[in-house]
Amino acid sequence: xxxxxTGHSAVDELPGPDGREPLAGDAAGTGRLADxxxxxxxxxxxxxxxxxxxxxxxxxxxxxxPALLNNNVNFLTSREWVPGGAEPRFGIVDLLWAxxxxxxxAMLIAVPLGVAVALFITQYSPSWLARPxxxxxxxxxxxxxxxxxxxxxxxxxxxxxxVAIFLQKTLGWLxxxxxxxxxxxxxxxxxxxxxxxxxxxxxTAISREVFAQVPSTHKEGxxxxxxxxxxxxxxxxxxxxxxxxxxxxxLGLGRALGExxxxxxxxxxxxxxxxxxxxxFNGGATFASKIALNAGEFDTPQKTGAYIAAGLxxxxxxxxxxxxxxxxxxxxxxxxx
Amino acid sequence: MKTTRLAQLASLAVVGSMALAACGSxxxxxxxxxxxxxxxxxxxxxxxxxxxxxxxTGEGSxxxxxxxxxxxxxxxxxxxxxxxSYNATGSGAGVKQFIAGQVNFGGSDxxxxxxxxxxxxxxxxxxxxxxxxxxxxxxxxxxxxxxxxNVKGIDKLTLTPNVAADIFAGKIxxxxxxxxxxxxxxxxxxxxxxxxxFRSDESGTTDNFTKWLHAAAPEKWTQDPGxxxxxxxxxxxxxxxxxxxxxxxxxxxxxxxxSYAKDxxxxxxxxxxxxxxxELTSESVGKAVEAAKADGEGNDLRLELDYATKEAGAxxxxxxxxxxxxxxxxxxxxxxxxxxxxxHFASADVQKxxxxxxxxxxxxxxxxxxxxAIDAIS
Numbered sequence: 057x058x059x060x061x062t063g064h065s066a067v068d069e070l071p072g073p074d075g076r077e078p079l080a081g082d083a084a085g086t087g088r089l090a091d092x093x094x095x096x097x098x099x100x101x102x103x104x105x106x107x108x109x110x111x112x113x114x115x116x117x118x119x120x121x122p123a124l125l126n127n128n129v130n131f132l133t134s135r136e137w138v139p140g141g142a143e144p145r146f147g148i149v150d151l152l153w154a155x156x157x158x159x160x161x162a163m164l165i166a167v168p169l170g171v172a173v174a175l176f177i178t179q180y181s182p183s184w185l186a187r188p189x190x191x192x193x194x195x196x197x198x199x200x201x202x203x204x205x206x207x208x209x210x211x212x213x214x215x216x217x218x219v220a221i222f223l224q225k226t227l228g229w230l231x232x233x234x235x236x237x238x239x240x241x242x243x244x245x246x247x248x249x250x251x252x253x254x255x256x257x258x259x260t261a262i263s264r265e266v267f268a269q270v271p272s273t274h275k276e277g278x279x280x281x282x283x284x285x286x287x288x289x290x291x292x293x294x295x296x297x298x299x300x301x302x303x304x305x306x307l308g309l310g311r312a313l314g315e316x317x318x319x320x321x322x323x324x325x326x327x328x329x330x331x332x333x334x335x336x337f338n339g340g341a342t343f344a345s346k347i348a349l350n351a352g353e354f355d356t357p358q359k360t361g362a363y364i365a366a367g368l369x370x371x372x373x374x375x376x377x378x379x380x381x382x383x384x385x386x387x388x389x390x391x392x393x
Numbered sequence: 394m395k396t397t398r399l400a401q402l403a404s405l406a407v408v409g410s411m412a413l414a415a416c417g418s419x420x421x422x423x424x425x426x427x428x429x430x431x432x433x434x435x436x437x438x439x440x441x442x443x444x445x446x447x448x449x450t451g452e453g454s455x456x457x458x459x460x461x462x463x464x465x466x467x468x469x470x471x472x473x474x475x476x477x478s479y480n481a482t483g484s485g486a487g488v489k490q491f492i493a494g495q496v497n498f499g500g501s502d503x504x505x506x507x508x509x510x511x512x513x514x515x516x517x518x519x520x521x522x523x524x525x526x527x528x529x530x531x532x533x534x535x536x537x538x539x540x541x542x543n544v545k546g547i548d549k550l551t552l553t554p555n556v557a558a559d560i561f562a563g564k565i566x567x568x569x570x571x572x573x574x575x576x577x578x579x580x581x582x583x584x585x586x587x588x589x590x591f592r593s594d595e596s597g598t599t600d601n602f603t604k605w606l607h608a609a610a611p612e613k614w615t616q617d618p619g620x621x622x623x624x625x626x627x628x629x630x631x632x633x634x635x636x637x638x639x640x641x642x643x644x645x646x647x648x649x650x651x652s653y654a655k656d657x658x659x660x661x662x663x664x665x666x667x668x669x670x671x672e673l674t675s676e677s678v679g680k681a682v683e684a685a686k687a688d689g690e691g692n693d694l695r696l697e698l699d700y701a702t703k704e705a706g707a708x709x710x711x712x713x714x715x716x717x718x719x720x721x722x723x724x725x726x727x728x729x730x731x732x733x734x735x736x737h738f739a740s741a742d743v744q745k746x747x748x749x750x751x752x753x754x755x756x757x758x759x760x761x762x763x764x765x766a767i768d769a770i771s
Contacts, residue, residue: 138621209637238627239588239642324638325593325628329563339627341593349630352455352483353595353620356513 116368123361131365135332137346139362140355146362148369150326154244154340155370158319159312161248161336162255167305169252170259177260178267179289190264197257205321208250213241220245224337236338242324245336250318255308262307266300267293299385306381310374313344320345343370442737445730446474453480453487453500455631456597456650457714459750460534461500464738467746477734484597491528491717492519497727498735499717502597504530504688504695524719530695531718531766533738535753537678537711538602541659542646543639544568546583551576551663551670554609554701560646561589561606562614563625568644576665585644590635593628595620601712602648608700609666609709648710652751664710668703677708678753685713692720692766711753721771732770739763 124131126144134147173193177186217240227233240246270293278288324339341349347363354360451461458481465477482490484501491499505516505528520528540552547568552560556572559565565572569582592599603618616623626647629635636653639645651673654661663670671677684702689695700709716735722728737743744754755763 239638242627242629242638320630321634325591325630327563327591327625327628328623329625341628349594353485355485355489 116364116371119357119361120365120368121361123358124365126358127362136328140359144358144362146366148343148366150340151343151346151366152369152373154323155313155342155344155373157336158244158248158251158323158342159309161245162251162312163305163309165249165252166255166259166308167301170256170304170308171263171301173256173260174263174267175289175293177264179285179293190261193257193260195257196253197261201254201315201318202321204250204254205318208246208318208322209241212250213246216240216246216249220337231334232336234333234335234337236333236335238324238337238339240337242322242339243337244323244340247319247322248336250322251312251315254315254318255311258308258311259301259304262304263297263301266297270296302381302385306378309377313342313370313374313377315342316344316348320348325349343367343373442468442471443733444472444475445726445733446472447476447726447730449475449477449498449727449730449734450496451477451479451487451498451500451716452482452490452496453717454484454502454597454714455481456484456502456536456712457481457500457534457752459652460536460714460747460752461738463746463750464734464743467743468734468737471737472733475730475734485595488516488717492516492523494523498731500714501530501717502600502712502714504715505717520717520719524721525723526719526721527693529693529718529720529766529770530689530715531735531763532682532694532696532713532755532759533716533735533763534714534747535678535682535711535755536714536751537651537673537708537753538598538605538648539651539654539659539673540646540662540664540710541636541639541649541654541657542662543643543659544583544585544646545643546585547580547660549577549580549663550660551665553665553667554606555613557662557664558606558610558613560587561591561624561626561648563589588642588645589624589626590638590642590645590647591622591624591626591628592631592635593622594630596631597712597714598632598648598650602710604698605700605710650751651753655751664708666701666703666707666709668705668707671706671708673708675748675753677706678711679756680704680707681709681711682713682753682759683756687762692769694762694766718770720769725771728770732767735767735770736764739767 123139123144127146128143129136129145129147131147133149134145135149136145136147137150138144139146173189177190177193181189220240220243223233223245224235228235236243274292274296275288278292283291319342323341323345325341326339343366347367350363354363458479461479465479469475469477479500480496481500484503487496487499487501488505490496505520507515507517509515509518514522517528540557542550544550550573552573553576556565556576559572565587567584567586569584574580574582597620599622600618600620603614603616603623606614607616607618622628627638629638629647632649632653635647636649636657636659639647639649639659640657649659651661653659661673663672665671681698681702681704682696684704684707685696685698687694688697695715696713698711698713702709716738718731718735719728722731739755739760741754741760744760748754754760
């Protein structure tokens with residue numbers, strides 16, 4: 057029985073012996089007390105989580121709606137962010153841009169790197185090295201994000217500066233690479249690099265798990281047909297692991313989108329008068345960093361509501377990304393199984 | 394295998410959180426709590442300090458964090474049964490928590506507001522409602538704001554409000570601009586580009602700095618002063634972030650609390666409001682506090698600072714942080730405790746000790762007023 061990372065296997069898709077839906081229990085209880093208590097407790101736990109999420113969502117919406125109604129500019133298309141005062145004006149364009157750009161940069165670096173590391177650990181490395189290597193990568197996940205922030209600012213930043221300057225010089229004619237006059241260690245580009253390091257362990261760990269589960273019959277079959285190691289990986293390991301890699305990437309993306317402290321420490325804020333720039337060497341603030349930056353000054357419900365509304369957008373963004381990932385995984389599954 | 398990995402993870406987490414705690418010294422969200430543990434307090438000191446036993450909680454302004462920590466440390470050294478904690482979460486949070494009755498006293502960079510915002514009740518009314526009596530703003534710590542710069546080749550720099558406004562609005566872009574040379578005769582200025590850094594979080598420092606710009610250079614700085622920066626430049630979080638930015642950038646300039654400019658060994662500009670260039674010292678700041686107008690009634694000591702003051706020798710850019718207290722509290726014991734602690738805080742010795750960590754002591758006249766107000770708390 058082959059089990060994919062999605063938790064479904066081919067067997068799961070078949071109808072049960074007496075014509076029941078796949079995976080449906082026969083609902084036969086023994087009628088014993090322990091049975092009923094356990095069933096009830098499990099149902100209760102499930103309902104509790106759903107209720108919690110619903111209540112949190114309701115609370116957020118209740119807080120955000122009055123602030124949004126008070127807004128004097130379009131929340132979705134304005135670049136201004138003046139959430140307080142008698143005439144609040146706030147929009148999310150800049151926040152959305154900074155969040156998406158830094159996360160995309162992080163994904164561009166972390167996904168190929170994470171998959172490569174996972175392939176090395178599961179397919180290439182000798183077994184005495186595989187375990188320590190995996191542990192070391194996992195340890196990256198245990199470093200608090202504020203440490204990443206300070207490390208980036210005080211140590212890593214200076215080494216990225218020449219790279220950034222080189223890119224600006226050679227590719228500066230492209231709007232994405234033009235210089236925006238922000239210190240090299242405070243740009244979206246550098247924040248993306250640090251985010252990549254932060255999400256690397258998530259992507260690696262999940263990819264590793266799926267690659268390790270590739271049935272050896274698949275691999276041996278490929279090798280028996282004359283495939284080289286790399287051809288075997290390409291034809292057997294990667295297709296099998298794809299849904300898992302996508303799942304891992306989405307978990308990583310979720311972290312990158314919501315990362316707060318490291319980004320707050322690294323990214324330079326922009327002044328209100330700064331012109332719009334497409335450059336990845338610009339500063340800015342992500343949803344999460346903006347909220348964290350100003351959390352100490354939530355002095356009116358109006359202001360709090362504006363920030364909560366921004367938080368809601370982040371929530372919806374993450375939800376959409378996850379939904380897309382689900383769709384891709386489901387399609388993939390239909391194809392390979 | 395499983396346990397070893399877990400242990401490794403745990404040890405790393407411990408190291409990480411230690412590093413976090415180390416970084417927390419200049420982070421505003423740190424909680425300060427001190428407990429009397431030392432027995433080395435001299436007899437004379439403990440005699441002079443009125444002690445209470447129990448706990449006292451405060452929350453608010455991060456600008457006075459280091460000052461209040463110092464005061465708490467010296468107080469609890471003398472009074473071992475007292476436990477005082479101050480959570481430096483920012484002025485806004487301090488006012489909110491004080492009004493909600495969550496803490497015994499609040500700390501804020503600005504006095505409680507008399508006008509309500511966004512249709513809500515004013516802070517003064519809300520605080521009075523919570524206390525059951527008027528709440529008082531007691532000025533306790535004065536924190537001057539330095540214009541800190543890091544330019545190779547400039548050791549001494551004088552700025553007038555007009556020139557500073559142009560620099561911080563991004564209109565003057567190099568250090569050898571004619572306008573800067575005009576007020577710095579005899580100084581050779583390099584052609585380094587000016588890099589302005591500002592506070593990307595809302596802050597009382599920004600508020601006070603823009604109040605000065607707005608008051609002293611009204612034609613140049615037309616924006617309304619506020620906690621949110623409206624000039625140009627590159628934003629950094631907290632005093633620590635801003636000073637790090639200036640320190641690591643040749644040509645960098647920003648406005649930071651005095652202690653951060655001193656600790657990072659940044660150059661500090663002399664300010665010429667029209668009465669001659671004034672260096673930032675305790676005396677020049679004290680002079681400006683003395684020149685401030687009292688704005689409250691009786692023992693409510695809210696101050697109205699004259700940022701445009703032309704008085705010779707008065708350094709005009711400063712913020713006064715207040716302790717927010719109930720004049721008559723519902724809990725008599727707590728009020729006594731607040732009284733004892735604030736009395737210690739306002740005493741000349743403690744105020745003097747604040748100078749080393751970047752604050753200016755209250756001038757004598759103000760100290761007397763503050764002590765009178767504290768005595769009237771019941």
